Amino acid sequence: MRKICWGEIVVFHNVMILHTRRQFSTLAVSTSLFAMARPLFAATKPDSKYAGVQLGMNVPYNFGHELVTGDENLKGCVDLGISSVELRTQPVEAFLGLPKAEKGQDATALARKWRESVSMDRAKEFRKTWDDAGVRIDIVKVDGIFKMSDGELDYVFNLGKTLGAHALSTEIAHTDEELKRVGSFATKHKFPIGYHGHTATGPENWEKAFTLSDYNFANVDIGHFVAGGFGSPVPFITKHHDRITHVHIKDRKLANGPSVAFGEGDTPVKDVLRLLRDNKWPIQAIIEFEYKVPAGSTRMAELARTVKYCRDALA
Helix, strand or coil: CEEEECCCEEEECCEEEECCHHHHHCCCCCHHHHHHHHHHHHHCCCCCEECCEEEEEEECHHHCCCCCCHHHHHHHHHHHCCCEEEEEHHHHHHHHCCCCCCCCCCHHHHHHHHHCCCCCHHHHHHHHHHHHHCCEEEEEECCCHHHCCHHHHHHHHHHHHHCCCCEEEEECCCCHHHHHHHHHHHHHHCCCEEEECCCCCCHHHHHHHHHHCCCEEEEEEHHHHHHCCCCCCHHHHHHCHHHEEEEEECEECCCCCCEECCCCCCCCHHHHHHHHHHHCCCCEEEECCCCCCCCCCCHHHHHHHHHHHHHHHHC
8 A cells, every 4th residue: 555645645455545635624533623522422322233234334444544543433433323343453553552663674573573562451442432432343454464473463363352343354365374374363362353355255265264263254345256256145145154254345347347336336235235134144234435436526425325325225
């Protein structure tokens, strides 16, 4: 990921995202303003569980930049009425005080030393702020997990539990050895990890991961599943619902087509949501926002539109 220009054009997780400064400002709130608003949050807690299905947001990804702070992410979720998130570690680690490497320092070694020794006390404080606002951190997304030391792996699993999550998530590994190693730590901590796949990831990849650890789970991105040519994700979810931490909800076109506004692609978004509803499976439906913001609209308006689409599908 390389930031090109703060508040204008950002490349995040290989996806180009456009913002005007005015649009980005709708996402942001200063720490002092957030502190003033917290009593209001307590009185108007969000609730995005519809017909038994917990809708959530992938943050800070949906807000367009990994440097969006914890408070800014929380404010955006509350504004959208969202009560559940898949949260990347970057905002949490910034809050915990992850040191920045100075010129000449090895950033990887510095982060490793810090992670292997940091206390979870501040993580408890971070969680309390989110709990008080009515937003649960259900999934913690960890980038670069397969390159982490044993001490760092213990740290991320402990971090997930301290934040109140029920699982970690990460991109699926390329080798069985990597899946087996990380899976062994998931087993050690008795804490599932859901592997996220793109268009090259099909049922056989997850099914192999399942054999390598009882705590290796799947994070099924239904848009990528369809665009990758694997058909409807409904049969896979039905067969392996007890090994799925959460699903990513997006709409994509067939044949590696683009992400589009919900309802305009080939992904059976409504079928998947109703499958979770009708079977009462405890699988979070996490909205992942990737289509281009239309002219005349804003990212927040489009995020609200995706929530309404999912809510209406569950009515």
